[in-house]
Amino acid sequence: MNVNHGFHATMTARPGKGDEVVELLLAAPSLTHPDCVVFLVGRSAADPDTIHVTEGWTSPEVHSAFFATAPAEALVAALQPLLEGESAYTDEVPVGGKAAF
Template identity: 40%
Template structure:
């Protein structure tokens, strides 16, 4: 079953663009790991919140991607710029444009 993940993270003031750059730099290699869609967005109501929407072949593909050296490196680089305020929602993707 196709797996969806929607998460948000709050950055320290003034660090949003730095975290966005880290997130986008990793996007190029995700397709080969089983990612169908990876969208990084900015919250309209909060200048420090980033929302990431992902669609994966499976939850196992998503979980494996987080163990990759590139993901570990990106997470380590971003963590000092985050406040620790996160939200997440797992979904079962049933269709739509782009999936």
């Protein structure tokens, strides 16, 4: 499946809330969506409250439609009280690589 839309997000959890943010992200409804081709969660080695997410979707329209669903809105609502400030988003379309966990 081709990735035609994506982004890289960096978010900062409130002090000590990084584990909770990662837990929510690793259970995100995006993971089971067939048009979400890439969904990676990472964190800073120096600051465990800094979390990075890379997503790749088949199209911007599918991504937008997904984020209008109740499960996606519930995830965003659960994340908001755990985060400080605004998340930083960078345009990024994943093109390949390797992930082994």
